[in-house]
Amino acid sequence: MTLTDVEGPLAKTLGDIREFVEEELYPLERSMATDGFESVEPAIVDVRKKVRENGWWAPHFHKEYGGMGLSLLEFARVGEVLATTPLGHYAFNCQAPDVGNSEILHAFGTEEQKQRWLAPIISGEIRSCFSMTEPEHAGSNPTMMSTTAVKDGDDYVINGHKWFTSSADGAALAVVMVITNPEAEGRHARASQVLVPTDTPGFELVRNISIMGDVGSGWASHAEVRYTDVRIPRENLLGDEGSGFAIAQERLGPGRIHHCMRWIGIAERALDLMCRYAVERQLTTTGVLADQGTIQNWVAESRAEINAARLMVLDTAYRMDRDGASATRNEVSMIKFFAAPILLRVLDRAIQVHGGLGMTDDTPLSYWFRHERAARIYDGPDEVHKMVVARRILGSYRT
């Protein structure tokens, strides 16, 4: 068997989803790029209804919650198709950060927590956000954190300052990383994750941060949030006290693969746009862009690089399905720093092929060029992943 072949029922489903995505979502891209998420939200409500009717809802999640129950390896193939357009994952209710939040709620939540938060997230009634990074500290070392949750009777009282709390705008729930045990010996045992309804007094969405010229709105936004004496009951603790980083790890492994799957889909679309444009655009009265050696190089290199990245992603997904997230840490780090530059390179080539048009929002390339620059930063910058992988490898040589 080869990793890139898809057989049987999934092949048919993939074809149908691809067609659906192209018909229903591609036409919304331009409005999304120029007028933001709000401008397309009504249309998306309608698309979501159709997705549900087609039985494709929450493809990554357990069937008992109404998802498709796909394995990571299977979801990789679906996720790639959805990613060919900026709204694909949202339309199928498998968008970050809700995916990560639902995974940890499922794994670590109490029955009551699941009832109250997980069920409506999966059903699409509410959205959630994840509040971890702080502007005052380097995100690449999450143990440096200032937000605290201090016990006060049966409550925690939270004070702190976060940013890159993505999708907070309109979210009902914030999963918040807080220091609960500042005296714990290991730095990794000091934090917990707590569930904060966003209508709790003291939860303040300071601003949607302007990211690459785009303030964003609703799901497609990244908030700065201030927590001032935010009081929540102790039953809003997720998992055990002090388990914040352990839970975060559980979340990040699959989360990183999900990103990589998305990148493959974006890169495929960029290559497709590049080829379409190259064969159409006249350079001279007799020749088109596609006749140029340089552009041929870019097409061939992009094709090979995307193929390589996809094989890495699928291989890692297969291993994570089989061996779990912890055993696949190196593979996950490697696809992240291997695939992100490929995505950005392919996008860059596609823009260059489009010339001036590539700079405009008349194609989705510009949207990705701006927003996916973060692919080399979020969930750990490439440099940190390289260091971590290298230290493990070199460690095995040290005597």
Add this chain to the structure above:
Amino acid sequence: MTLTDVEGPLAKTLGDIREFVEEELYPLERSMATDGFESVEPAIVDVRKKVRENGWWAPHFHKEYGGMGLSLLEFARVGEVLATTPLGHYAFNCQAPDVGNSEILHAFGTEEQKQRWLAPIISGEIRSCFSMTEPEHAGSNPTMMSTTAVKDGDDYVINGHKWFTSSADGAALAVVMVITNPEAEGRHARASQVLVPTDTPGFELVRNISIMGDVGSGWASHAEVRYTDVRIPRENLLGDEGSGFAIAQERLGPGRIHHCMRWIGIAERALDLMCRYAVERQLTTTGVLADQGTIQNWVAESRAEINAARLMVLDTAYRMDRDGASATRNEVSMIKFFAAPILLRVLDRAIQVHGGLGMTDDTPLSYWFRHERAARIYDGPDEVHKMVVARRILGSYRT
């Protein structure tokens, strides 16, 4: 003498300008990035007044018109300082596309044309735009053009469709490239440049194009323009009929150097921001970003690459001052495709060093990352410049 030393009066002026720019313009950056040119225009009016009082107005232009009368080599040093902030050139009234337009008006305009258009451009009363690229044709082969100016009595009647008519929003004058002699033998003899007041009936600013998520406004915008039966008198012809490309060449040589000078300044600022942040940002309780080998590599490589690009730009400016634009075609092409990737690489590194912050509009890096992606496209994509240079070199080997 070395190209990178500046001595005598210019050294003092450069220092003063640098101080002025940092004090007056850096504080406007954030507003410019998030709320656009309109939001800072009132403040800029005031800054411009001070620039004029300091005797720094229009540093690139002839003294008899009120400029500083600097040589290209001298202006390169000034332009670099201005470029460290997005509004620098505008504040000193040496911004594109007015610089290019004033140069060709000065070289090819009639006395009347100079009186009517050149004088108020240099004085800053009006702005102008340059209307050449057409959406239907590859900009890299400008001889493929559809916009026509047909003689009708003493008038020309213009019909056509242009885009990337930068700064058309608010401009009083459009210099327009039109086909006047479709039957001329050589493709390069078919076009002329004509002066079109933007209040002429039939001149329609269709839209400010959304560029990398930014529609822009005023001077900082890129328009799509439609010309429908736009009637102008024959005396609005610039230079001779059929000389459109010859004039464009005259404009593009210095124009390309001006861009390169700007890129050096932007890259310097990006490196400066990178270093400032690297020494401040704690990675651990004891270490900062600047301690990391990877970041040290980026700092050293950026420093060397900017130095190399600057030497190339200064050397080319010196040669163009001495030998003229035509004799320096190869050098101009080379600095363009050599310096643009360096600019983009340094910006990319600076963003990566800033992590999440680099993605936001809280620093000017994001503005340049988005807008200067076009550096490899405008005024001829890198690929075309490489081809042109290579063909000249290889041509000298063919027997």
Add this chain to the structure above:
Amino acid sequence: MTLTDVEGPLAKTLGDIREFVEEELYPLERSMATDGFESVEPAIVDVRKKVRENGWWAPHFHKEYGGMGLSLLEFARVGEVLATTPLGHYAFNCQAPDVGNSEILHAFGTEEQKQRWLAPIISGEIRSCFSMTEPEHAGSNPTMMSTTAVKDGDDYVINGHKWFTSSADGAALAVVMVITNPEAEGRHARASQVLVPTDTPGFELVRNISIMGDVGSGWASHAEVRYTDVRIPRENLLGDEGSGFAIAQERLGPGRIHHCMRWIGIAERALDLMCRYAVERQLTTTGVLADQGTIQNWVAESRAEINAARLMVLDTAYRMDRDGASATRNEVSMIKFFAAPILLRVLDRAIQVHGGLGMTDDTPLSYWFRHERAARIYDGPDEVHKMVVARRILGSYRT
């Protein structure tokens, strides 16, 4: 299943072969690098005997001829292990160009030809060479060829000039590409392959070409050969007249994969040497090379790139096993231009980590750095493979 797992009996065999190769062949490397193939040939005779006794002889070839009968996918795993040392493939009698020659003799040879040449090649009694490239013509366009075989009674009379006839020194047989049908309409129908015993009068080994400072000897050499009135009987024609290129294609597909398999093995060894040295070499009294961020980057990047290249090679081998060489042309071209730069990059990094030592022949790195520079050239330069792949992809977009 994942492509990179090996299970069952092959896993055991691979482990045994790896151990054998390290014990028997690694100690010969230095002599090979400094004194050439001749200096190690006696030792190799002995190793070959043991390989045969272990049942590992000719792993790529059919069992009925005494080989192991592995599929391409299986041989990829074995070939990688053998490639970790320059003499691995030769010791197991699966070295180029004999592998390619035996494949085409097996597929296209008459019973008599197989008896006379194929059997002794597989048994290791004789060696063969492949004589195609001509110094006067670009190897990347093999239809430009001057060597002719003119019919004269029952014979062909061959005249021509070849180089890069690898391993001609000491070979008993040359498979020679010749023009037999100069008047055929298509350029690809003009050539045939003929079998020329190297003791035929007129076969002149002009020189072993000095390649990267190394004249080589025996199997490890690349000859310039002149054919002057070389007379062979018509039964020495391989396959049909005019089928020369068709046969060559049949040979090149698997041949290119074999090279890529080898490259993976070389790259693995280089990474291994890099890591070993990095943890041992003191930079300061307290620190070693492996503590440096730059070197950690190289280790991590090399690991990821080799993994990606291996997945590509295995996936292509799997597809070729299943679908045949013609259906896998794009994949073969892609692994070639994707994997070769990775090999060279990893070698380059390994040398840099070794510092001055990396320049010496005290490690095998220098041997590969010199000789495998050709990886981007032989069997079609990267540039040609990119062009071919791009044209197929872009062709599917042209309407």
Add this chain to the structure above:
Amino acid sequence: MTLTDVEGPLAKTLGDIREFVEEELYPLERSMATDGFESVEPAIVDVRKKVRENGWWAPHFHKEYGGMGLSLLEFARVGEVLATTPLGHYAFNCQAPDVGNSEILHAFGTEEQKQRWLAPIISGEIRSCFSMTEPEHAGSNPTMMSTTAVKDGDDYVINGHKWFTSSADGAALAVVMVITNPEAEGRHARASQVLVPTDTPGFELVRNISIMGDVGSGWASHAEVRYTDVRIPRENLLGDEGSGFAIAQERLGPGRIHHCMRWIGIAERALDLMCRYAVERQLTTTGVLADQGTIQNWVAESRAEINAARLMVLDTAYRMDRDGASATRNEVSMIKFFAAPILLRVLDRAIQVHGGLGMTDDTPLSYWFRHERAARIYDGPDEVHKMVVARRILGSYRT
């Protein structure tokens, strides 16, 4: 003035030298590459005589010793021309390591030392070598050194082990770096440089190290040397005791620029060979290599990169002439890590353009590809120079 113009008498001299080098030295390249320095030494004796007659002897050295007395900036132009062929510097008696040795003898030697060693080196009667790097220690941290010179009466007794003692084969004098003051507080105050006649008992040339497949001979060799109870009189100390590193710094600054000058010349020759071949080599019946977009890219990029590197080298030479070696440390480090990769990239492209021919020793490209790989290693690896430059820059930001 522009750095790349050469005017007046030097322009004429440069032209004459270029012609001389092409006529006298290019024909010796092939013999040098395949049969080594010994094979061309007799011819070189003759060329050296002519160089002397033409008044070009030792262009870098003081007139009172018979040199041309050129400034660094002037020698940069001459050195570039000489470097276009592997024997250029040797023929003009400005080859490493004699240049460095004569510089430190001139600056730090006693009158007697100058008489005995400097005069015959400059006259070309003898050759010298420099013995610093030790196989047991990383060359990038020279303070880690084991070779000692212990005072014994009026003598020093030296014991130690060195390698990369370039040109020791046939040299009369070794300048040796030794620990004389192991108890000195700072690590940089422990070493001295001493003058060791190579016929002193205990001086043992263990081997000429095989470098990239080439053992070398005479001047073109790199020796491993063992010092066993080598006894020299105290007057053979160069400069003060403990000044070994200070003297080495004095030597390395100009030495690194000399290398960079050489690299420019090699790169120019490689580009020239690339262009010559590209316009001649037929790819098809109607087209040559030079018509390919990829090759055009390489020509244009190489041209621009060499120009940039040259400007950096000339600017640094100018500054070192003016401000001294210490004030130019950053510039020297930067040209080293900036120019070396450009040299290697241009060589790599030139080889790729030549295809199989590029792998052979029929052009000088292979010689440089092998031997100049060390450009990124010798006199401090690129990585160390980057670190040093970055730390100085970042240091100025630390408060």
